[in-house]
Amino acid sequence: KSENKKVFLHFYAEWCASCKIMKEKTFRDPGVIATLNKDYVAVKVDVDRNAKISEMFKIKLLPDTWFIAENNKIIGHRPGYIEPEQLKALLKMFKE
Numbered sequence: 001k002s003e004n005k006k007v008f009l010h011f012y013a014e015w016c017a018s019c020k021i022m023k024e025k026t027f028r029d030p031g032v033i034a035t036l037n038k039d040y041v042a043v044k045v046d047v048d049r050n051a052k053i054s055e056m057f058k059i060k061l062l063p064d065t066w067f068i069a070e071n072n073k074i075i076g077h078r079p080g081y082i083e084p085e086q087l088k089a090l091l092k093m094f095k096e
Helices: 017-024 031-039 053-057 084-093
Strands: 006-012 042-048 062-070 073-080
Touching: 006 017, 006 084, 031 042, 031 084, 062 084, 073 084
Parallel strands: 006 042
Antiparallel strands: 006 062, 062 073
């Protein structure tokens, strides 16, 4: 809130194969990194270590990504693996 940025909330688990691919491919893309750093407060949540937060968002499928506005309202949600180009498009769409 103090940075006046939206929140990018990403739920994952160490045992999740799609999460590992997303970590290695999507989150290493220079465009994804730049946009997240510039326009969002990015938070990764390990579902095994943060069960209460995972329950609060009713996480069923991993990975699971949420977009939250500056006023704490949920503005988007995308379960499953996201390719770098798809994530860049989502980040741009939710920024506006």
